[in-house]
Amino acid sequence: MTKVIIPLQDFRAQYESLRDEVAMALASVLERQDFVLGREVKELEEEMARVCGTRHAVACGSGSDALLLALMALDIGPGDEVLAPAFTFFATAAAPARLGARPVFADIDPASFNVSPGSAEKAAAGHARLRAAIPVDLFGQVADLEGIQAALGPGVALVEDAAQAILATRGGRLAGSFGRVGALSFYPTKNLGAMGEAGMLTTGDDELAGRLRRLRVHGEKQRYYHEEIGINSRLDTLQAAVLLVKLRKLEQWTTARECAAERYDRLLVQAGLAEPSATYPTPERPAVVPARTPAAGSRHVYHQYTIRAHERDGLRTALDAGGIRTGLYYPVPLHLQRSFAQFGGRPGDCPEAERAAAEVLSLPMFAEITPEQQQRVVESIAGFYGR
Ligand SMILES: Cc1ncc(COP(=O)(O)O)c(C=O)c1O
Structure with a gap:
């Protein structure tokens, strides 16, 4: 007898409930031929700033790019140390490593699976060059970011990896709003998933938001005038159009x-x-x-x-x-x-x-x-x- 499979996640069921709305949203972009950083991207940025309770949201190509861009905007580089959980997705610690910085691994609290203020403090001991920390809101539960910031001190900038935690809260405050910068992922398996790769940065800092906007387009301020070396991490308008439909649900x-x-x-x-x-x-x-x-x-x-x-x-x-x-x-x-x-x-x-x-x-x-x-x-x- 063949057994009916229970999948880990059921994308087909979600798609069936959205088929017509998604088709219309995609058709609208196709008619305008507005494929990269278009109207829906701007609209999604406005919506996500509201959803995360931050002044700014800056779209980018993926959650991994969001982490990389956040650290680039904080000028993290060779010689710096960045605290990351020992138990998370690879991208969290790969971002500092890609920039030539050294990840310092913190253990987790066994109940929440998140880094705690105590485990962050213990991991940071003796690391004089620690300049940033990337606590993760693992499995959809916000880490004690306020406690971690207090434990590490004001000289350590927090990047909140909220890739798994859109709409989660802690003490009434929304995921993505705790650090200097928040990083979100819209990878298809996420609670708010695109139909391909997509990510977002959140911040309350006007200057940092401007820098992130430049860094995602090769450091360009004005077309073909490059202020600094960034990366190409522009979000497709088609993905933003899909995400706007899903965001309503x-x-x-x-x-x-x-x-x-x-x-x-x-x-x-x-x-x-x-x-x-x-x-x-x-x-x-x-x-x-x-x-x-x-x-x-x-x-x-x-x-x-x-x-x-x-x-x-x-x-x-x-x-x-x-x-x-x-x-x-x-x-x-x-x-x-x-x-x-x-x-x-x-x-x-x-x-x-x-x-x-x-x-x-x-x-x-x-x-x-x-x-x-x-x-x-x-x-x-x-x-x-x-x-
Ligand atoms: C905790 C965490 N950080 C970062 C990422 C990277 O996001 P993306 O797959 O969009 O690059 C993911 C998801 O894959 C994640 O779960």
Whole structure:
């Protein structure tokens, strides 16, 4: 018997609900032949500044470019040190490395998976050339950026990697608004996903915004007059047109994700697989549900619903055999990536990141997921553990 697949994310379901609006938005750009940094890009920038609660938003080619441009605008270069989490997507630490700076890896808090003020302070000790830090709002939950800034001091500029956290809040403040600069990604798998590559920078600093606008077009102030050396990271108008259509649904999709996360929490606890405030899995309680920041005004947008699991790899194989697709974000902590070997990371340097890499498993999560699909996921997990 063929099993009906439950995907990790279901782009087809989302597309079906938007097909006509997307077609019209794309046709409008095609009629105008206005392909790069066109009208919709400007409109998207205005909308995203509002969504993130910042004075400026500057569109660019991808979230990875946003991080690179942010550090370029802060004049980060050879000899500088930049703090980055040991547990995140590669791009966060690749940005400083690309500019000749040295990433300094910080361990994570085991409950939130984010860098904490304490872990940032510990990692920064002895690094006199630390000029910037890139805390990540991992899986859709805002890190304690105010605490991290206080721990590192005013001489360290914060770049908030909010790639996974559009619409998330902490203490009533929106993701993307905490640092000197925020970096967003619209990669297709993100909560607000383009139909290709796209990214955005957010900032409240007028001068920095102007510099970012120049840097994304090869440092040009006026056509063919280059003030400095930038990169080519201009956003396609077609992508902005798609994103404007999807942005109208984002609040509704985010609420649906929150409901789905609550349902997973409830089902996993009811099945005896998890207990609400555990940090690590045990043979008796083999799953750990994601922790939520208790602070008032905080919103987790569940870019991923990531559990910790006892015997994770066996569970993943069994779920896959049963037609349930899961994600592994991330299997290798960054201080142990081969391409960062030059920075001297050793096993044991960031024990929480290393443990998370061995235990995390992201379950199917998308706005359209049904209670029946979630029930099947949890029943399959229970089956693996013989419950
Ligand atoms: C935390 C984080 N930072 C940066 C990026 C880079 O974004 P992009 O894929 O748009 O380059 C991503 C997503 O891929 C991400 O998840």
